[in-house]
Amino acid sequence: MQEAADITPRAGLDPRPQVPSGQALTLLDVLLEPHGDERWLILRYVAPAIARDNRSVDFAIAEPDMDQLCGTAGFEAIENAGLDEQGGVNQILVSLLDRPLKRGAPDPSVTQFNNAYRPVDGRCIWEAF
Numbered sequence: 001m002q003e004a005a006d007i008t009p010r011a012g013l014d015p016r017p018q019v020p021s022g023q024a025l026t027l028l029d030v031l032l033e034p035h036g037d038e039r040w041l042i043l044r045y046v047a048p049a050i051a052r053d054n055r056s057v058d059f060a061i062a063e064p065d066m067d068q069l070c071g072t073a074g075f076e077a078i079e080n081a082g083l084d085e086q087g088g089v090n091q092i093l094v095s096l097l098d099r100p101l102k103r104g105a106p107d108p109s110v111t112q113f114n115n116a117y118r119p120v121d122g123r124c125i126w127e128a129f
Contacts, residue, residue, distance in 0.1 A: 007031065
């Protein structure tokens, strides 16, 4: 399997986006990842408020944040990185982590919230995975 390409600089995203919950987020990275015939855009943010030990934001509170990040940062990254001209993306995955972790690295002590979406006509359609 081909490795993910780090397109964080090309994506040109706000490193500290505002979200509905008001929690503090910091952009960790933006990855373009091949999955068979598909390409996934992975948006990863550090979200300390989701940490198990001192949680002030649970999944129900964070989910609208992820929806918004898909609809704003996801499409902004696609445009800024010129991905539409390169065949687009099939899925946008938004990940919130309580601390930085390399994508795919196992660490059960890290809290992660993930949501996957299909980009359709400028909208993010949630997908169970």
